[in-house]
Amino acid sequence: MQWLPEYKDDVERVERFNFVARITHWGHTVTFLLCLFTGLVLFLDGVDWLAAIFGGYAGAGLVHRIAAVLLTILLAIFVVFDFKGIISWIKDILRFGMNDIKFVMSFPLEFFGFPVKIPPQTRFNGGEKGNSIVTPTMVILLVLSGYIMWFPSIFPAGLVRVAYPTHDIAMILATCMVCMHGYLGSFHTGSGESFWGMWKGTVRADWAKHHHAVWYEETYGDKADAE
Ligand code: HEM
Ligand code: HEM
Numbered sequence: 001m002q003w004l005p006e007y008k009d010d011v012e013r014v015e016r017f018n019f020v021a022r023i024t025h026w027g028h029t030v031t032f033l034l035c036l037f038t039g040l041v042l043f044l045d046g047v048d049w050l051a052a053i054f055g056g057y058a059g060a061g062l063v064h065r066i067a068a069v070l071l072t073i074l075l076a077i078f079v080v081f082d083f084k085g086i087i088s089w090i091k092d093i094l095r096f097g098m099n100d101i102k103f104v105m106s107f108p109l110e111f112f113g114f115p116v117k118i119p120p121q122t123r124f125n126g127g128e129k130g131n132s133i134v135t136p137t138m139v140i141l142l143v144l145s146g147y148i149m150w151f152p153s154i155f156p157a158g159l160v161r162v163a164y165p166t167h168d169i170a171m172i173l174a175t176c177m178v179c180m181h182g183y184l185g186s187f188h189t190g191s192g193e194s195f196w197g198m199w200k201g202t203v204r205a206d207w208a209k210h211h212h213a214v215w216y217e218e219t220y221g222d223k224a225d226a227e
Contacts, residue, residue, distance in 0.1 A: 005192040012205040014220050016197030021085055024078040025198055031074065032139070032178065034067035039171060068146055075143070092123045093132050099214075100126030110190055120213035131181050138174035141166055 017025070041051045041060040054060040079086065099119040103126035106116045118125075124132060145163040152160040186195045191211070197203040208216045217223045 003187050004195055005189075007196050007200065008204060013202035014205050014208050014216070015201055016194075016203045016208070017201055018082065018085065019201070020078065020082040022198055022201060024074050024082070027074040028071060028139075031067045031071035032174075035064055035071065035142075036171070036175060038064035038067065043168065043171070065150065068143075068150075071139075072143055075139075089124075089132065093129050095122050096126070096129050100129055103127065104130070111188070113189070118211065121211065121215070123212060123215040123219075125212070127184070131177060135174055135177045135181065138170040138177070141170040142174065145170065 037050065038054055038060040041047055041054065041057060042064075044050075051057050051060050054063050099121060102119045103121060106118070107127055110116045110118070145167040148155045148159055148163040149167060155163075184191050185198065186192060193203050193207040194211075205216070205220070208220070
């Protein structure tokens with residue numbers, strides 16, 4: 001059984017994500033999952049077996065803080081070294097329109113393998129635009145509330161009280177998003193090629209034309225040549 005689509009280097013490929021975007025994305029994946037599993041040790045009752053993996057409850061707390069600091073450093077690296085990329089990402093999210101709504105509405109059928117006609121999408125499709133808003137917002141809330149919980153003495157007591165439920169709610173929402181997103185960005189038959197875009201940097205040109213027609217035209221097609 002094949003989990004991911006085969007990586008083909010004998011066909012035309014186009015760049016989708018640069019090195020900084022890829023390294024910070026996978027760094028965030030590792031640090032997010034470390035924070036999640038160590039955080040769950042504190043969040044859930046009776047998970048001694050999970051605590052044991054991190055050397056007990058104190059060990060989990062320590063790994064949580066180390067992963068949290070690394071996650072924050074990666075965020076800073078992303079902002080400093082790929083600022084232009086972040087701006088064009090935001091511009092793409094702001095292009096949310098009818099074709100994105102049509103995409104989101106037809107996606108459940110595509111998900112279950114029915115043939116659907118995907119309306120032309122920009123760099124990120126309607127679902128990815130949603131993910132681009134919800135997940136980073138939740139991660140930013142986790143970072144802010146996390147440091148407030150870590151250093152309560154330097155923040156007003158009201159803020160510290162609010163930080164706890166904020167951290168928990170953001171954790172639950174981000175985890176739901178990451179579960180769907182992780183599956184769609186890897187094993188899901190229709191979108192699996194996007195994994196190679198994030199892993200190696202490029203995707204098959206025919207896949208890009210089909211899944212992100214507007215982006216392909218503007219970046220690599222006739223419209224790009226005209227500019
Ligand atoms: C910069 C990022 C983060 C910082 C500074 C941070 C900090 C903290 C701190 C100080 C605690 C309290 C630990 C204790 O009581 O010993 C905590 C708890 C927790 N964190 Fe984080 N964290 C961060 C990111 C995350 C992320 C990304 C997740 C999950 C995806 C997460 C999930 C949790 C959970 C579930 C708890 C337990 C909360 C509870 O007991 O109600 N944290 N975090
Ligand atoms: C669990 C394993 C994960 C896999 C397999 C995965 C895979 C991917 C892939 C393939 C893309 C590129 C999609 C495209 O072509 O546009 C992507 C984008 C992205 N990833 Fe992940 N990812 C994972 C975890 C995470 C985590 C933990 C976060 C944040 C906490 C995250 C946040 C994002 C964001 C914000 C984007 C851009 C928006 C989008 O394409 O949905 N990912 N991911």
